[in-house]
Amino acid sequence: MEQQRNIIRMVQDLKANSVREITEANHLSPKRFPMEDLRSLTSLESDLRSCPETRQKEETDSGSExxxxxxxxxxxxxxxxxxxxxxxxxxxxxxxxxxxxxxxxxxxxxxxxxxxxxxxxxxxxxxxxxxxxxxxxxNRLTTGGPSRRKxxxxxxxxxxxxxxxxxxxxxxxxxxxxxxxxxxxxxxxTGNTSSAVPPPDRRGRHPPANKIDLSPIHKHIESFSPTVSHCKCEHAESRRYLSSNVTVMMMYKDFKGKSAKACSYETYRKAIRDMNIGFRKLHAEECKECLECDIHVKTEHL
Known part of the structure; x- marks a missing residue:
């Protein structure tokens, strides 16, 4: 009822200067809006929902939406x-x-x-x-002339x-x-109709055109004699190290000067990484004996 009054007030404000029939907002007839309270409105909604025609319409509308x-x-x-x-x-x-x-x-x-x-x-x-x-x-011919479709x-x-x-x-x-x-x-x-299973995947049967042989690069890296750390650490046996005065760029330039094989710097660097070779000085991988000796040497200098 309050919503009905607000709508009437808005219409009256918009059409104040026009000739029309003015309805009093405070004296609404129950015949126009028979819901007197919230209870009767809830009862009407429950009756409408229980109607089979209403349920069928809601299902149709939901499916179309x-x-x-x-x-x-x-x-x-x-x-x-x-x-x-x-x-x-x-x-x-x-x-x-x-x-x-x-x-x-x-x-x-x-x-x-x-x-x-x-x-x-x-x-x-x-x-x-x-x-x-x-x-x-x-089963039938859909073109006037001969067709390739069989x-x-x-x-x-x-x-x-x-x-x-x-x-x-x-x-x-x-x-x-x-x-x-x-x-x-x-x-x-569906190309192979003689088998009851799908054909196998034929991808990756041939090597890519830009793939190069890494064996010369690995051989050149081994010429610098990477050594295993003497520390008995978690991964000391699997990782090898080069001298600290050797860099990847120095090794790459030496490889380009000795070998005529095309190779980029990034490929050479990845080959060193795949071989698990490092250049840095051991810090976290030093064993307990090395740390004690280092502390003993520093104590003697003091």
Missing amino acids: EDEMALKDEEFCPVQIRSQRTPKMGKPCGPTCGKKCTEKIPHVRRKEIFDAYQDMSHSDKWAFVFHSVTQSLK KTFQYHLNNRLRQPQDVCKTCYLTTFGYHPKNDSMIVSV
Whole structure:
């Protein structure tokens, strides 16, 4: 009632100069607003919520709002082919899709599939695609002339009840974060039809073109005779040391003068680090006997 009075006062202030019917704010009729107190208002709300038509409308409205929010998120996060580093779930097929993918696999279920797919390893992703894509010989000719296409692919995704549903290619690829026209992954996985398992990962079969042989660098570093500390410390046996008057730049220049092999300073420095060789004077790794001798020498000088 107080809110109704405030609204009437605002309308009266805005339209003070216009010709209209003025309603007295302090004398509101109960027929216009039959709620006399908070108890009757609560009773009315409970009656409305218990109505089956109201519950059905709320469920429909919540589902439509969720779909609208999902479409907005997908529009602001489109999937890119190469420039994108972090994959994102793309926009599904439209309402004109004959398979009705958005009705079979709603946005919430697509997000669950996307998150689970991104947490898989590379081999697990290939196995998942291998078992969710089936292929068969084409049944009809869709072009006027000869066609190079000999097979037809069927794509399947599981709904919330773990039942496989037939979806289109666009919905299948965008659910996993791929571009709707980038099916190279599917071609690679389904290329070998003679086996019941996906093909092995063929990455890393050849060494990179910029890889160099580090054996000459290791041999040159060993020519400076790194020695093991005599202190019986925690990692004295695994770490070796060079003289304090030797630097990495000095060793690198000597290597460039004696060897014709191309090598950068950073590569040479990393080779020394990988061999666990140090240059600094021992402080924390000195044993108890060395510390006692050092204290004894300082005492004699005093």
